[in-house]
């Protein structure tokens with residue numbers, strides 16, 4: 445099947461690299477001629493707002509998806525007239541607005557951070573009085589990797605925060621969550637919620653425990669990674685034994701995400717990011733931060749770490765195939781992002797169990813250039829992380 449992908453970034457590239465192994469071909473739409481995904485399919489250079497470009501893009505497609513959640517909903521609407529679009533516009537619209545996202549979290553039983561909508565400097569002053577400091581002012585739309593955010597440490601920061609991001613007028617003030625760690629849940633739902641876990645996926649290397657990576661109602665749940673961010677950018681994900689996820693938290697996250705996916709008849713990969721907070725009684729609770737209706741950076745380890753990666757399962761779901769198992773192949777895995785500067789390949793290759801993925805992007809400050817996956821026992825993964833510490837582009841904690 446010819447699959448159309450809105451966006452030609454690394455997520456699109458890795459989706460196609462998984463999808464071609466299932467016999468699919470890919471066409472990407474992106475305004476940048478040097479988009480990473482150009483190596484994995486046909487790249488149409490064009491704008492998401494150009495209706496003629498969208499019509500040309502749609503020609504011959506079996507299905508369309510996106511790798512970038514800020515793709516205009518208008519583009520998806522135009523394409524939907526002639527081709528099926530998955531995961532579906534309903535959740536895309538919700539995920540594009542931090543306020544409606546938080547309302548959706550509440551509806552499925554997840555607690556969001558305390559928040560107040562802000563649309564003027566006057567509102568902001570009132571909201572900061574109400575919320576207390578520290579708090580974070582965020583744009584409701586188009587924020588990613590910590591962009592469009594301002595940490596307000598004291599009331600003296602209010603004017604600067606407004607100058608920095610107030611011009612968007614659609615803002616949200618969030619209480620600062622004193623979290624213990626950050627985690628995410630990546631799940632993939634099959635079309636019609638059927639047929640999960642009967643196959644290992646194209647990436648399967650051993651018979652393993654298929655069921656462990658699967659859920660009821662046609663959803664493959666990946667084991668939850670623990671994620672470390674710096675300046676709003678993901679730096680390291682650990683999964684499996686090294687992630688130390690409390691089973692009750694994983695259970696609660698899965699139940700909520702299942703509710704959302706089933707309720708919306710969602711098809712494909714959905715990611716929800718959470719903060720883990722310590723409760724007064726010493727237990728732990730989840731605060732939902734944001735969701736992405738697409739494959740996600742905190743799931744990159746699944747390429748080598750799971751029987752079927754998030755990319756493979758997304759392709760399987762949107763083309764009506766059975767899903768593969770999301771279970772881990774090894775007891776542990778980790779992913780290290782390469783940001784701003786690329787390491788020498790030799791420095792990664794000499795680390796046992798390490799796989800280097802580069803996206804063919806020009807180095808630039810704050811830009812994700814690639815990632816490294818580590819798989820093995822928990823000790824092997826931690827020892828690999830220690831060996832990689834200090835190489836260019838990485839921050840390993």
Ligand code: AMP
Nearest residue numbers: 557580589590618619620621673676734
């Ligand atoms: P976001 O774009 O909302 O995912 O934010 C990027 C990162 O900033 C998160 O992964 C956290 O590390 C941090 N962050 C965002 N919102 C909050 C908050 N309300 N409290 C504490 N840290 C936050």
